[in-house]
Amino acid sequence: MSRTTPPRVSVIIPAYNAMPELTRCVTSVMEQTLDPDEIEIIAVDDGSTDGTGPELDRLAQSCSTMRVVHQPNSGGAGGPRNTGLDRAAGDFVFFLDSDDYLGPDALRRMVAMADENRTDVVLGKMVSVGGRAVPTAVFSHNQPRTDVFSSAAYRTLGCWKLFRRSLIERLNLRFPPYRNCEDKPFTAAAFLNADGISVVADYDCYYSRNRRNGNNLTLTAADLVHRMDGTRLCFETVARYLDPGPRQDRIMRRHVEWELCGPLRALLPRESEQRAREVFYPQFRHWAQTYVSEGVFQSIAPQDRLIVHLLRADRYEDLMTVARCAKEDAGRGHVVDKGRVYWSHPFFRDPAKAVPDACFDATSRIPVHHELTEAAWTGDGDVLRLVGHAHIESLGPLQSDTRLVLRPSGFRHPDIPVPTTVGTGPHDGQDAATGFTADVDLDTVDSGAPLGSGRWDLYLDVRAQGVSRTVRLRRVRTDANGERHAPPQRELAPGHRPGHGPTTARPFFTPHGDFSLDLREAEADPICRVTGIAWDTSAPAILVVSGRPTGDAAVRPVTALRAEEDSGSVREVPLLYARDGSCAFTAVLPVGKLPPGRWTLTLRTDDPGRRIPVPPVRGLSGTRWFRASRLGRPYYAKPLPGGPRGALVLRVAPVRLTAAALRRVRGISRWTTG
Known part of the structure; x- marks a missing residue:
C-alpha cells in the first residue's frame, strides 16, 4: 500500500x-x-x-x-x-x-x-x-x-x-x-x-x-579499544559547536568525568603495560591538555582533578598508581584546615609528590545532609517559621552562625540573610545538635523593610568547624500520595507596606522539593493590557509591542516600553498612542541596537516604582540580523522563559561564527550533491 x-x-x-x-x-x-x-x-x-x-x-x-x-x-x-x-x-x-x-x-x-x-x-x-x-x-x-x-x-x-x-x-x-x-x-x-x-x-x-x-554491545565491546574513537569525537563535537567559556565548560565537564576519568580509572590498569603507556595514555593526556579548561578543572571531583593534574604533568607512573588504588583511596576520609576540606589521599601534601592542594579540595563537594521538616505561619502575623535539621558530613554540630538565605529568582536584589537558632532538635530521630529554626518576618526581613515582590528561593548556609556550605532548602520526603504540602498562601497586612497594594505571599515546593516563596502585589484592575508582540516584518531586529488602557480612554497612565539588562543597563522607547480616541498604543523597540545580554521588558507608568510586565507570547520566535558596527557580524535575539513577575526576557547575543559557517558549508554541500 x-x-x-x-x-x-x-x-x-x-x-x-x-x-x-x-x-x-x-x-x-x-x-x-x-x-x-x-x-x-x-x-x-x-x-x-x-x-x-x-x-x-x-x-x-x-x-x-x-x-x-x-x-x-x-x-x-x-x-x-x-x-x-x-x-x-x-x-x-x-x-x-x-x-x-x-x-x-x-x-x-x-x-x-x-x-x-x-x-x-x-x-x-x-x-x-x-x-x-x-x-x-x-x-x-x-x-x-x-x-x-x-x-x-x-x-x-x-x-x-x-x-x-x-x-x-x-x-x-x-x-x-x-x-x-x-x-x-x-x-x-x-x-x-x-x-x-x-x-x-x-x-x-x-x-x-x-x-x-548477555551479548549487548555495551557489555561485549566495553574495553578501551572500543571506546577511544567515540570519546575523541565527543570532545571534538562539543568544541565544534560551543565557543570556549562557561557554557562549553558545563558540557565538557560531562565528558571529562564520564569518558576520560572514569574509563581511565576503571579500564587503563587492565591493559598491558605497553598498550597502556604507548597507545592509550598519550590520548588521555591529549584530551586533558586540550579540553579541560580551568573552569572544568575546578568543577570536577578531587578524584578527577588528581587524574587530570597527573596527565597534564606527564607523570605516567603516579597516574597508574592512582588508578590501581582508586577503590581503596576513594574511602579515605577528609582533613579540615582553615575552613577548607581536603581529601586525605596518600599524595596529599606529600613533599615527594608535590601535588597542589587544589587537586584535593573537597569543600564544595562534601555532602550536606538536610531537610525542611516543618513550615508554617505563626499566629496571625506575617512570620513564616521554618524548622529542620542539617549537618555537613563528618564535621560535627552546627555552628551558631548557620543562617537561612533568601535569594531573588529572575530579578536583581542582594541576598537576604536570616539568622537561625541551632540545636533545636531532635527532629525525627536526628541529633539535637543538627536542628535549626528560622523565623522569616516578611514585614521586616529586608534590613527592616518588607520583603519585595517576586519569587524568592530559600537556601541554608550550613556551617561547622569553620566550613561553610550553602545548599537549597528542600523537603525530600512526601506523603502517601507523593505530595509535599506547603503552608497556605497569606494576604499580608497592608499597614506595614506603605505605597503598596494588597500583597499575597505563596510558599510552595518545586517539583524537586525545593522551597520557595512567591510575593505578588494584587492588581484587581490592571491599568492596561498588552494585545500584541511581534517582530517587524520589514526589519527583523525591531520588536513591536501594542496594547491599550483598560479604564477611561482619556487617561494615558503608561508612558514607555522599558528594556532592562541583568547588569542594570536600561533602554526605553516612548509609547505612540493612536489619534482615533481609542488610546491604543504601540511601542517600537530597536532590539538590534541593544548590547548582548538578557533584557527584561516592562511598561513604565506615571508611578516611577510601578512597572507592568510585558508577558511572553506563545509563538514568538527568535530573529537574526547583521550588525554593521561589528563588521557585519550576525546577531540573534530569542525569548527566554522565567522572567521576573512573568515578564518577557530576550537574550541578545552574537551568532557563533564557526557553527554558522559550518552549517552553511554543509547546506551548500548537500544542495550541490543532492
Missing part, C-alpha cells in the same frame, strides 16, 4: 542476532496508540545468523508500513541505523534497539510534546528491565521546553529519543562506525543544535533490558 502523506515517525530498529527479544520490540511499535498510518518501521538485519532475518520478514507480512533491509554485518549498531536514516521519510525519527520495547502510548505522547512546544528532540522516560542502568535525573518531572544548559538532558547521550528529522538532515548527522560510544557524538551534536528539548516524564516510554545471552 503506497502512502499519500509522509509518516509522522520513522522507527529505526537495528538488529543483529536479536532473538528472542526482537519480537516484543517490533510488536511494541505495531501496537502504538498513534495511528498506524503515521508510523513507518524500518528494521535493518545486520547480517544476523540466529533467525533474526526470517522473524523480521514474518512480522513485516502483517504490517504494511514495515520495511525490512538485509545487509552484511557492519560490526556495530551505527551502520544499520544509518541505513534506516537513508530511507526514513517521517517528520521524526526514533531509534529503538532490538532488545528494548516501547510503552503503548509512547510515540503519541512524544510527538504531541514536540508538536505543542516546537522542539527538535524529545526524551521519553526510560524504565529498567532486569537491572539495566537507565538515567533518572532528567525524568523527575515533565519539561515541555528546555535545553542542555537548563536540565539534566545531557547526562543521557544514548540515541533512544525522538529526533526531528529536519535537524538530523540539516546537520548531516550519521553514526560513526564504532562498536561502542557511537551514539554519543550523534546525540551530542543534536542536543547542541536543537531548537528546544522536551522531556516526557509522566509515562513509561522506553523499556531498556539486557539480552538473555
Whole structure:
C-alpha cells in the first residue's frame, strides 16, 4: 500500500542476532496508540545468523508500513541505523534497539510534546528491565521546553529519543562506525543544535533490558579499544559547536568525568603495560591538555582533578598508581584546615609528590545532609517559621552562625540573610545538635523593610568547624500520595507596606522539593493590557509591542516600553498612542541596537516604582540580523522563559561564527550533491 502523506515517525530498529527479544520490540511499535498510518518501521538485519532475518520478514507480512533491509554485518549498531536514516521519510525519527520495547502510548505522547512546544528532540522516560542502568535525573518531572544548559538532558547521550528529522538532515548527522560510544557524538551534536528539548516524564516510554545471552554491545565491546574513537569525537563535537567559556565548560565537564576519568580509572590498569603507556595514555593526556579548561578543572571531583593534574604533568607512573588504588583511596576520609576540606589521599601534601592542594579540595563537594521538616505561619502575623535539621558530613554540630538565605529568582536584589537558632532538635530521630529554626518576618526581613515582590528561593548556609556550605532548602520526603504540602498562601497586612497594594505571599515546593516563596502585589484592575508582540516584518531586529488602557480612554497612565539588562543597563522607547480616541498604543523597540545580554521588558507608568510586565507570547520566535558596527557580524535575539513577575526576557547575543559557517558549508554541500 503506497502512502499519500509522509509518516509522522520513522522507527529505526537495528538488529543483529536479536532473538528472542526482537519480537516484543517490533510488536511494541505495531501496537502504538498513534495511528498506524503515521508510523513507518524500518528494521535493518545486520547480517544476523540466529533467525533474526526470517522473524523480521514474518512480522513485516502483517504490517504494511514495515520495511525490512538485509545487509552484511557492519560490526556495530551505527551502520544499520544509518541505513534506516537513508530511507526514513517521517517528520521524526526514533531509534529503538532490538532488545528494548516501547510503552503503548509512547510515540503519541512524544510527538504531541514536540508538536505543542516546537522542539527538535524529545526524551521519553526510560524504565529498567532486569537491572539495566537507565538515567533518572532528567525524568523527575515533565519539561515541555528546555535545553542542555537548563536540565539534566545531557547526562543521557544514548540515541533512544525522538529526533526531528529536519535537524538530523540539516546537520548531516550519521553514526560513526564504532562498536561502542557511537551514539554519543550523534546525540551530542543534536542536543547542541536543537531548537528546544522536551522531556516526557509522566509515562513509561522506553523499556531498556539486557539480552538473555548477555551479548549487548555495551557489555561485549566495553574495553578501551572500543571506546577511544567515540570519546575523541565527543570532545571534538562539543568544541565544534560551543565557543570556549562557561557554557562549553558545563558540557565538557560531562565528558571529562564520564569518558576520560572514569574509563581511565576503571579500564587503563587492565591493559598491558605497553598498550597502556604507548597507545592509550598519550590520548588521555591529549584530551586533558586540550579540553579541560580551568573552569572544568575546578568543577570536577578531587578524584578527577588528581587524574587530570597527573596527565597534564606527564607523570605516567603516579597516574597508574592512582588508578590501581582508586577503590581503596576513594574511602579515605577528609582533613579540615582553615575552613577548607581536603581529601586525605596518600599524595596529599606529600613533599615527594608535590601535588597542589587544589587537586584535593573537597569543600564544595562534601555532602550536606538536610531537610525542611516543618513550615508554617505563626499566629496571625506575617512570620513564616521554618524548622529542620542539617549537618555537613563528618564535621560535627552546627555552628551558631548557620543562617537561612533568601535569594531573588529572575530579578536583581542582594541576598537576604536570616539568622537561625541551632540545636533545636531532635527532629525525627536526628541529633539535637543538627536542628535549626528560622523565623522569616516578611514585614521586616529586608534590613527592616518588607520583603519585595517576586519569587524568592530559600537556601541554608550550613556551617561547622569553620566550613561553610550553602545548599537549597528542600523537603525530600512526601506523603502517601507523593505530595509535599506547603503552608497556605497569606494576604499580608497592608499597614506595614506603605505605597503598596494588597500583597499575597505563596510558599510552595518545586517539583524537586525545593522551597520557595512567591510575593505578588494584587492588581484587581490592571491599568492596561498588552494585545500584541511581534517582530517587524520589514526589519527583523525591531520588536513591536501594542496594547491599550483598560479604564477611561482619556487617561494615558503608561508612558514607555522599558528594556532592562541583568547588569542594570536600561533602554526605553516612548509609547505612540493612536489619534482615533481609542488610546491604543504601540511601542517600537530597536532590539538590534541593544548590547548582548538578557533584557527584561516592562511598561513604565506615571508611578516611577510601578512597572507592568510585558508577558511572553506563545509563538514568538527568535530573529537574526547583521550588525554593521561589528563588521557585519550576525546577531540573534530569542525569548527566554522565567522572567521576573512573568515578564518577557530576550537574550541578545552574537551568532557563533564557526557553527554558522559550518552549517552553511554543509547546506551548500548537500544542495550541490543532492
